[in-house]
Amino acid sequence: MGLKERREREKEARKKQILDAARKLLFKKGLQATxxxxxxxxxxxxxxxxxxxYQSKEDIFASLQEEGLEILFRNIEALTKTELYPEDQLRQTAAAYLTFSIEQKDYFDIINYFLSSPQVMFEPDLKSQVDLKGGRIVSLIIGFIESGMAMGRFTAVDARKFALAFWGALYGLIQFRKLEKTVLDGEDHKAVFDYAVEQFIARLMADK
Amino acid sequence: MGLKERREREKEARKKQILDAARKLLFKKGLQATxxxxxxxxxxxxxxxxxxxYQSKEDIFASLQEEGLEILFRNIEALTKTELYPEDQLRQTAAAYLTFSIEQKDYFDIINYFLSSPQVMFEPDLKSQVDLKGGRIVSLIIGFIESGMAMGRFTAVDARKFALAFWGALYGLIQFRKLEKTVLDGEDHKAVFDYAVEQFIARLMADK
Amino acid sequence: MGLKERREREKEARKKQILDAARKLLFKKGLQATxxxxxxxxxxxxxxxxxxxYQSKEDIFASLQEEGLEILFRNIEALTKTELYPEDQLRQTAAAYLTFSIEQKDYFDIINYFLSSPQVMFEPDLKSQVDLKGGRIVSLIIGFIESGMAMGRFTAVDARKFALAFWGALYGLIQFRKLEKTVLDGEDHKAVFDYAVEQFIARLMADK
Amino acid sequence: MGLKERREREKEARKKQILDAARKLLFKKGLQATxxxxxxxxxxxxxxxxxxxYQSKEDIFASLQEEGLEILFRNIEALTKTELYPEDQLRQTAAAYLTFSIEQKDYFDIINYFLSSPQVMFEPDLKSQVDLKGGRIVSLIIGFIESGMAMGRFTAVDARKFALAFWGALYGLIQFRKLEKTVLDGEDHKAVFDYAVEQFIARLMADK
DNA sequence: GATGAATGAGCCTTCATTCAT
DNA sequence: GATGAATGAAGGCTCATTCAT
Incomplete structure (x- = not known):
């Protein structure tokens, strides 16, 4: 069985080796050129x-996407360990997402690639992975909202729906950064983004 | 003099002929395969x-995107002529956007293509087109919000920022339809979408 | 006949207009890209x-080549009016050719294009043009050599053959400038070029 | 171990197969049409x-050019093993070059292609190849001149410079064959070519 | 005389994938 | 397990030239 284990370990090592190369290229040349x-x-x-x-090129990129989501997850997870008010945890969550989209641009692009790709890819196996990773982030947000409600700082809302709405809205607003020079025109992107976040928080804190 | 005009008309006809073919293929085979x-x-x-x-393939798609935005614009513009309350105009706007993303899926995909593409494309000329078309939709939303404020139904808000936040949020939430089977899990996409819309409207109608 | 003349003049003007455009592009984008x-x-x-x-693209470039040869011709012709010793006139001729190849690089390239092109182009009409222009330069060199002989400074040689040999050698040596970094290695191109010129002149002045 | 070697051999065979095809086409259709x-x-x-x-089309042609230079090199190298006087070795060198330009016209054209092409191509790797091949021919000529000086048949000259001058002059004069019907007019190209060669040789043998 | 829309063969190059070894 | 040579359809695009108006 030691043999089997070593085999397993070597197999993992090879997969990592491949992923390392793919990531390196992705960061250097971008998605298309890799x-x-x-x-x-x-x-x-x-x-x-x-x-x-790996079964296909897409398969490799899916792994990379997972990596990206993991990083984003950890960034937000760190907020659960803070003493911040729930509303500030949500603000920080939004900020973390925006920052991630800028500073980990390549990871964000790859997530985007899978999300906005017209074809329905996501074979069953990949589906559950995304579910796991992406869903966990939503769970964190649900946690913030629930703790806010428990603390009596937030109005009662459907935490799951609210979290999904919040998260989806952030995603869309981040995309608008590309329109800063056109549709947004004079408007500062960050300002619009923050403004949107405040709308959601104001909703949570209504009548308090 | 009739000659010149006819030339001009024929030229326009040819452009339309090309766009028709491109649209047909786009709708049948999808963006990548065209x-x-x-x-x-x-x-x-x-x-x-x-x-x-057309200068390039991208140029054709940009025209198609414009077409799509034009359709979407008209759908929303139609709402300005209704006797609906502003909040309902906003609801209908959101509904129109979602419907468009489903029923005119290919147009939505192409808009997506330009928006979520990592590369900064949009040469100056194309930029202003998007500005014009996309910006006009935002203007309609601003109009709804302002009329709501004027009618005293809405709280005072920064109409432009609010409209951009609203529009961006809708965009992101529409994308989540692809995650219905994964991240959304049991949750109905339409329900989440509507829920998000209601949050924004609730904000507008707070204290009223 | 005034009509005929005007027609003629307008025709010339149009040709010039075309040539101006071609030259401008040639100088800006190079031969291939025009x-x-x-x-x-x-x-x-x-x-x-x-x-x-113009019958063809080639035809336009042939005209441009003529222009180039004309410039080169005038540069060398100017030397006939100097009081320089014939050997110095030859030295200056060589220098003028080298300078022309550098400073009027685009003209030189186009001359090169026609000369080193494998296909036998040069339709009868173009042939005589080249003959006229290119041949006149050789005639100038013959003149220098003959005047040198007449003055008793040069040994008796077959002036025509010598001129052609001289001119052809210069052409080949100018090409070697591209090899400065490779075949010539340490050797300075100008030094090699001048050295070659001196060999010819030394031949002319042998036993004097 | 035989496996690896065979692989290597097969790989070489494939490269040769490609080069054979390229050469065949080059010879049949010319450079442009290949x-x-x-x-x-x-x-x-x-x-x-x-x-x-092969990395690119240019890469293949570079290989073909190398082939051509190799043939030319061998032709001239053969002269080193003769008992000819150095001056005759130079005469034969010139003759070999001219013959090569006629009989191996396609190889000569391709060498020409790289030499007279306006763009600076020759990436570092290709550069050293040309250096090696082209430079070796010049080395042979230097050898002839030096042996002539050693034998006391030639005047003392800068052998390297003289060789480059000689070689460059030959190149240019060979090109003039295309002008036989125009610039050279009545003059026989071969006669002019030989005449030029004799000038160089006379220089070497001056005062002897 | 002048125009310019239309052509379409052909260019070089990329790349995910397969399969015999 | 690992390899890497071979594929070939398909990609976007250029451009000299023609010809009906």
Whole structure:
């Protein structure tokens, strides 16, 4: 069984090796310009080897997307350990998301790629992964809202629905950064973004 | 003099012919699968002819995006002529957007394509087009909000910021439809979407 | 006949207009990147009009080549009016050629294009033009050599053959400038060029 | 171990196969008309396969150019093993070059292509190849001159400079063959070429 | 004389994927 | 397990030239 374990460990190591190469290229060249051939060359592995560990190019990027979501998750999770008021935890959540979209642009792009891609990809296996990762972030937000309600700082709301609405709204507003020079015109993107966040928080804190 | 005019008209007809072919393919095969070669074949024109009328593939898609935005704009504009309360105009606006994203899925995809594409495309000329079209929709929303304030139904808000926040939130929430089976899990997408809309409207109608 | 003359003059003006555009583009974009379409646009004429005045793209460039040769010719012709010794006239001729290849690089490239092009182009009409222009430069060199012989400064040589040998050698040596970093390695191109010139002159002045 | 070697050998064979096809087309259709597609078709290989072995079209032509220079080199190298006087070795060198330009016209054209192309191509790797091949020919000429000086048949000269001057002059004079019907007019090209060669040799043998 | 829309063969290149070894 | 040579459809795009008006 030691053999089996070693096999397993080596297999993981190879997958990591491939992912490292893919990530490196993604960050250097962007999503479009990263090809399997390049990943193989960078990973110092044969092309066939890549295909042994990952079913397709999309599969690799899905893993990278997971990584990105994990980073974002941890950033927000850190807020649960703070002494901040729930409303501030939500503010920080929004800020963390926006920051992530700027500073971890490549990860954000890849998440975007999967989300806004017209085709319905997400094969069953990938689906549950996204569920796990993405859903956990929503769970954190639900937690903030529930703690706010428990503390009596927030009005009673459907925490799950509210969290999804909040999270979805943030996503859309982040995209608008690309329109800063056009649709937003004079308006500062950050200001609009924060303004939207405040609307949600004001709703939570209504009548208090 | 009739000559020049006819030339002009024929030129417009040709552009329309190309756009028709591009739209047809886009709707049948999706964005990725639509190539210039196919457009030319479908339009029964030479490839070079396509390039005579449009500078690039992107240029054609930009025109199609404009078309989509125009449709969406008209749908929302129609609401300005109704006797609905402003809050209902906003509800209908949201509904119109969601409906558009479903029923005119291909137009929505192409708008998405330009919005979520990582590269900064949009050369100056295209920029102003988007500004014009996309911005006009935001203007309609601003109008609803302002009329609501004027009627005393709405709290005083920064109408422009609010409209942008509203519009951006809707955009993000529409995207979440793809996650209905995963992140949303049991939750009905439409319900979440409507819930989010109600949050914004509740904000506007607070203290009234 | 005044009509005929005006026609003629206008025709010349149009040709000049086209040539101006072609030259401008040639100098800005280089030989390869200059297309008929661009020439037409730059000249503010229809594409068809270009073809009315010139049979082909090659035809335009041939005219430009002529221009270049004319400039080079005048530069060398100027030396005939100097009081320089014939050997110095030859030195200056070589220097003028080298300078021309550097400072009027685009003209030199186009001359090169026609000379080193594998296909035998040069239709009868173009042939005589080149003959006229290129040949006249050789004639100038013959003149220098003959005057040198007449003055008793030069050994008796076959002036025509010598001039052609001299001129051809210069042409080849100028090309070597591109090899400065490779074949020439440490060697300074100008030094090699001058060295070659001196060999020819030393031959002329042998036993004197 | 035999496996690896065979792989290597097969790889070489494939490269040769591609080069054979490219050469065949080059010789049949000329430089301009030879495209990657045709090379692939002629070689009975996929287009992608060509690109697997060569980075670009230019890369293939560079290899062909190398071949040409190699042939020329060997022709001249053969002269080093003769008992000819150095001056005759130089005469034969010139003759070999001229013959090569006629009989191996396509190879000469391709060398020309790289030499007279306005763009500065030759990436570092290609540069050193040309250096190696082209430079070796110059080295042979230097050898002839030095042996002539050693034998006391030649005047003392800067052998390297003289060799470069000689070689460059030959190159230019060979080009003039295209002008036989125009600039050279009545003059026989071969006669002019030989005349030029004799000038150089006379220089070397001056005062002897 | 002048126009300019239309052509379409052909260009070079990319790349995810397969499969025999 | 690992390899990497081979594929070939498809991509976007250029451009000299023609010809009906």
């Amino acid at each position: 090809s399997i051939n390049q990943i193989a060359r960078t990973a110092e592995l044969g092309i066939g080897t890549i295909y042994f560990y | 190539s210039i070669n196919q457009i030319a074949r479908t339009a029964e024109l030479g490839i070079g002819t396509i390039y005579f009328y | 297309s008929i379409n661009q020439i037409a646009r730059t000249a503010e004429l229809g594409i068809g009009t270009i073809y009315f005045y | 495209s990657i597609n045709q090379i692939a078709r002629t070689a009975e290989l996929g287009i992608g396969t060509i690109y697997f072995y």
